[in-house]
Amino acid sequence: MKKLILASFALLGFATLQAQNVTLNVRLKPIQTLVINNAQKIVNLDYVTKDDYANGVSSVNADHLSIYSTGGFQVKVKSANAALQNGAKNIQANTIQIKASAGSEAVNGAQYAQNVQLSANETTLVSSANGGVDKKINIEYKGAGANAYLDNYIAGQDPTVYTTELTYTIISQ
Numbered sequence: 406m407k408k409l410i411l412a413s414f415a416l417l418g419f420a421t422l423q424a425q426n427v428t429l430n431v432r433l434k435p436i437q438t439l440v441i442n443n444a445q446k447i448v449n450l451d452y453v454t455k456d457d458y459a460n461g462v463s464s465v466n467a468d469h470l471s472i473y474s475t476g477g478f479q480v481k482v483k484s485a486n487a488a489l490q491n492g493a494k495n496i497q498a499n500t501i502q503i504k505a506s507a508g509s510e511a512v513n514g515a516q517y518a519q520n521v522q523l524s525a526n527e528t529t530l531v532s533s534a535n536g537g538v539d540k541k542i543n544i545e546y547k548g549a550g551a552n553a554y555l556d557n558y559i560a561g562q563d564p565t566v567y568t569t570e571l572t573y574t575i576i577s578q
Contacts, residue, residue, distance in 0.1 A: 438473040439480065439575040445469050450501070450548040451564070461550030468508040469544040470573060472537065477578035480505070480531040480542065482571055487525040489567035494557055496567045498523040500549040505530040508541025517542075523571075532578065 445466045452458055470480065482503060488495035499522040506517050515533035522528075531542055548554070559565045 433475065435577040436473065436475045437478055437575040437577055439573055440471045441573065442466065442469050442471070448546050450546060452548070452554060458552050458555055459550055461548050461553075463545055463547040465543065465545045467543050468510075468541040470508075470542040472512070472540050472542065472575055474533075474536040474540075474575065474577070476536045477534040478531075478536065479529050479533075479576050479578050481527040481529050481574050481576070482521070482523070483527045484523050484525050485570040485572070489569045491557075491559060491562075491565055491567050494559065494567075496554060496557055498525065498569060500553055502547045503528075503530065504545040504547065506543045506545070508543045510537075510539060510541045512537045512540040512542075520547075523569075527574065530573075534578070 448464050448466065450462050450464055452462055472478065472480065484498040486498065488497050501523040502520045503523060504517075504519050504521070507515065512531070512533045513535050515531055515535070518528070518530045521530060530544075557565065557567070
């Protein structure tokens with residue numbers, strides 16, 4: 406009887422010792438999103454006074470960009486054209502400078518570009534080795550001083566408007 410019980414345990418033991426393996430992978434793909442503050446989709450640089458033409462004007466847009474990134478990233482900007490046009494007249498895009506800075510929810514360790522000249526080529530504004538969730542970036546736009554736009558007013562237009570579209574992009578780094 407003892408031999409029968411031992412044989413039964415031995416058979417059951419061999420039957421339950423079979424094991425199967427599973428490989429579990431955690432696969433992380435890069436995700437970057439960039440959203441422009443809806444209330445700041447139009448930015449105006451208004452030249453109203455003699456001092457505006459002499460010194461230039463700027464528009465500071467707090468929390469202008471909101472980013473989400475699963476790891477390091479770069480934020481770049483470019484103008485649709487090398488010049489902002491109105492009829493036969495134009496203003497060169499590179500006379501407008503863009504300055505990036507930390508917003509209300511800063512990205513740890515980010516590098517922010519200062520006084521970047523607007524261009525039809527992509528220019529890096531922000532670079533970070535760290536990712537972040539809903540991080541904010543302030544953008545300041547500054548138009549030229551030294552009366553650079555003095556002869557760009559067109560009679561009969563109030564105001565004379567020169568326009569370009571800016572494209573912001575975010576890429577993983």
